Amino acid sequence: MSQTALETLIDALHRLPGVGVKSAQRMAFHLLQHDRQAAAELARALDGALAAVRHCARCYTFTEGEICPVCSDDARDARLLCVVETPADQAALERTGSYHGLYYVLMGRMSPLDGVALSDLGSQGLVQRALDGVVEEVILATSFTAEGEATAHVLAQGLKSRGLKVTRLARGVPAGSELEYVDLSTIAHALNDRR
Amino acid sequence: MSQTALETLIDALHRLPGVGVKSAQRMAFHLLQHDRQAAAELARALDGALAAVRHCARCYTFTEGEICPVCSDDARDARLLCVVETPADQAALERTGSYHGLYYVLMGRMSPLDGVALSDLGSQGLVQRALDGVVEEVILATSFTAEGEATAHVLAQGLKSRGLKVTRLARGVPAGSELEYVDLSTIAHALNDRR
Numbered sequence: 001m002s003q004t005a006l007e008t009l010i011d012a013l014h015r016l017p018g019v020g021v022k023s024a025q026r027m028a029f030h031l032l033q034h035d036r037q038a039a040a041e042l043a044r045a046l047d048g049a050l051a052a053v054r055h056c057a058r059c060y061t062f063t064e065g066e067i068c069p070v071c072s073d074d075a076r077d078a079r080l081l082c083v084v085e086t087p088a089d090q091a092a093l094e095r096t097g098s099y100h101g102l103y104y105v106l107m108g109r110m111s112p113l114d115g116v117a118l119s120d121l122g123s124q125g126l127v128q129r130a131l132d133g134v135v136e137e138v139i140l141a142t143s144f145t146a147e148g149e150a151t152a153h154v155l156a157q158g159l160k161s162r163g164l165k166v167t168r169l170a171r172g173v174p175a176g177s178e179l180e181y182v183d184l185s186t187i188a189h190a191l192n193d194r195r
Numbered sequence: 196m197s198q199t200a201l202e203t204l205i206d207a208l209h210r211l212p213g214v215g216v217k218s219a220q221r222m223a224f225h226l227l228q229h230d231r232q233a234a235a236e237l238a239r240a241l242d243g244a245l246a247a248v249r250h251c252a253r254c255y256t257f258t259e260g261e262i263c264p265v266c267s268d269d270a271r272d273a274r275l276l277c278v279v280e281t282p283a284d285q286a287a288l289e290r291t292g293s294y295h296g297l298y299y300v301l302m303g304r305m306s307p308l309d310g311v312a313l314s315d316l317g318s319q320g321l322v323q324r325a326l327d328g329v330v331e332e333v334i335l336a337t338s339f340t341a342e343g344e345a346t347a348h349v350l351a352q353g354l355k356s357r358g359l360k361v362t363r364l365a366r367g368v369p370a371g372s373e374l375e376y377v378d379l380s381t382i383a384h385a386l387n388d389r390r
Contacts, residue, residue, distance in 0.1 A: 005240070005247035006257055012240035015233045016208075017225045018218060025283050030212045031241070032248050032257060033302050038210045043241035045200070045207035046226070046234045052200035053227050062201055062227060088220050107228050 006032070058129060060122035061087050061105035070094075070103060077101045079136040083126060083155065085109045085143060093141065101139070104129055109142055110151040118154055126155065130164055137165045144171060201227070253324060255317035256282050256300035265289075265298060272296045274331040278321060278350065280304045280338060288336065296334070299324055304337055305346040313349055321350065325359055332360045339366060 003011070006028060013024035031039040055061070056068035063069070070076065070090075080101025084090045090103050106121040130138050138159050142148035156166045172190040173182050198206070201223060208219035226234035250256070251263035258264075265271065265285075275296025279285045285298050301316040325333050333354050337343035351361045367385035368377050 004259055005244040006259075009240040009244040012233070012237040013211075015230070015237070016222050018221070022283075023213060026213070027211050028244070029281060029283070032244060035210070036245060038207070039241045039245055042207040042210070043238045043245075045204040046238035046241075049200040049204040049223070049227060050231060050234055050238075064199055064201075086224060088217075088224070 055107075055122075056105075059103050059105055060107060060125055061090060061103065075100075078134045080139065081130055081135045081137070082139040082141050083152075084141045085148065085151075089141065089143075102135075106142070106151070109145075109147045110154065111147045118151065121151075123155065123158075127158060127162065130159055131162060135164070137167060140166065140168045144169075250302075250317075251300075254298050254300055255302060255320055256285060256298065270295075273329045275334065276325055276330045276332070277334040277336050278347075279336045280343065280346075284336065284338075297330075301337070301346070304340075304342045305349065306342045313346065316346075318350065318353075322353060322357065325354055326357060330359065332362060335361065335363045339364075 009031075010021070010024045010028045013019055013027045014021055016024075019027070031042075052064045053062050054064070056063040056071055057066055058071040059068060061068050061070075065072075077100050080099075081104055082093065082099060082101055083104045083106060084093065085106050085108060087105060090105055093099050093103075104122070104126050106123065106126070108116060108121045110116060110118050110121070129135070138155075140152040140155060142152045142155075152168055156168070159166045170193060171186065172193060173179065173186060179187065204223045204226075205216070205219045208214055208222045209216055211219075214222070226237075247259045248257050249259070251258040251266055252261050253266040254263060256263050256265075272295050275294075276299055277285075277288065277294060277296055278299045278301060279288065280301050280303060282300060285300055288294050288298075299317070299321050301318065301321070303311060303316045305311060305313050305316070324330070333350075335347040335350060337347045337350075347363055351363070354361045365388060366381065367388060368374065368381060374382065
């Protein structure tokens with residue numbers, strides 16, 4: 001039997017990350033029964049994003065022009081290049097208000113178990129970008145997970161061998177936490193990196 | 196500043212039930228970075244479902260024709276009419292293989308707290324449908340939650356006053372459960388309705 005339009009929709013929603021079959025059914029029901037306008041808007045938003053969103057030629061993040069607004073901003077310190085995994089990580093750093101350099105967005109991290117090699121990320125572009133003659137320091141701000149650490153390690157090797165200064169975000173006790181509840185590995189790092 | 200195509204997409208995904216801002220960001224990132232084909236297919240599936248999916252003229256469930264396949268099936272017992280809340284509930288009953296009558300799908304349940312009155316559901320159509328002269332028994336299979344019970348109660352009053360036989364799914368101990376772990380209200384009902 002060929003699929004109905006409803007089954008096709010449920011399958012398509014089920015392909016979204018983190019959405020199981022039951023959630024996909026509930027979403028399809030909600031959209032068709034209670035919010036057809038949202039369904040139409042989502043379809044238009046998907047088509048619009050597919051047509052407009054591309055990678056920044058300098059930092060590889062999502063953008064709609066050739067160069068993203070951050071890379072185009074002359075007020076930023078072009079001597080600092082901060083490497084992050086995703087646009088969401090970049091946004092978190094931006095919200096701190098304490099970083100004024102530029103970024104490079106890998107759009108992922110190495111994950112051998114999922115078959116994601118470093119070469120699948122924007123890492124080739126990173127080396128080229130970092131060697132523009134203006135960048136003096138590359139700050140590795142990948143996640144402090146096994147995969148993020150491995151990514152940082154491999155990137156650091158490649159960048160240092162080309163004579164660049166490479167630093168990593170500090171590990172330590174999170175602001176607002178009581179030592180008693182902080183995991184031991186974090187405390188050990190904080191002790192080690194005390195200043 | 197006007198919204199970028201990416202922000203518009205995140206907002207549209209955020210409107211899906213059960214999807215928070217972070218999940219919407221992760222979905223948008225995944226679709227644009229790793230699975231543009233899925234994004235295109237979802238857009239087409241949404242448009243396709245919006246164009247094709249309508250309500251069955253007899254049982255009010257989602258269908259693509261005038262009458263849904265179940266209502267069109269002459270082999271089913273037209274004297275039994277089972278009232279369910281959603282197509283998913285109907286599908287669960289169908290999977291049991293032990294019901295051969297017809298259905299009426301309310302497409303929701305009364306929920307005064309959310310401002311959903313009985314008249315917002317397909318309840319008018321239900322009375323009309325149940326009085327077709329063929330239906331002999333209406334089986335209320337709404338959820339056994341406060342809202343589902345209230346819906347069943349109000350529907351039962353309306354249908355009984357028109358001379359129809361109205362029954363409710365049995366409450367009791369679920370198959371495979373040990374009494375020790377079953378909630379007290381369920382055990383009390385099972386004791387009361389013992390046979």
